[in-house]
Amino acid sequence: GQQVMQIPQYQHVQEGEDFTTYCNSSTTLSNIQWYKQRPGGHPVFLIQLVKSGEVKKQKRLTFQFGEAKKNSSLHITATQTTDVGTYFCAGPSGGSNYKLTFGKGTLLTVNP
């Protein structure tokens, strides 16, 4: 079945450093979504990417969707302690337009 893999599993940075997490799918995706889960919290939808090569920005966060629509990345510039949490990517499962397969996430910790 479809697999969505994320690397790294963990990333610890000093405040002010940049951070990137990568997401790879075993199949071509029609779109990809990103979620953030704060420690002890629940996942919160950040963004959806649809087009091949698409780049979207939200303040210090930059999201990219690969040209082949099989990979994606999330880059955070100048991390802050408020960025701490687990970042998940998710893609439609098995051609479905409603069921998502989530990656295992990247846990980001930031040292102040």
Next chain:
Amino acid sequence: GAGVSQSPSNKVTEKGKDVELRCDPISGHTALYWYRQRLGQGLEFLIYFQGNSAPDKSGLPSDRFSAERTGESVSTLTIQRTQQEDSAVYLCASSTRDSLKYGYTFGSGTRLTVV
């Protein structure tokens, strides 16, 4: 309501007992999902409801798991004869029909501990 509401927030149960978890989706959201998240792991799909259509139960791990939803309102997830491996956070999410555009809205989850 303003968000997806789940109850209870925490549940400790003895092995072999049945448990029922409840989810109140956002009003107007036709789609409702249950996911399971084991400690430090990703989200595992369990079941999906869309309006009055037949639910997609393909993610339910065993016949001890069942879920119901009345129309476009409350859903309950029932786990019978709980086992220790059922310990996890059970997350409910709802979305509009077109979840691809707006993503899921998750509830705060029910943390289930089977002792």
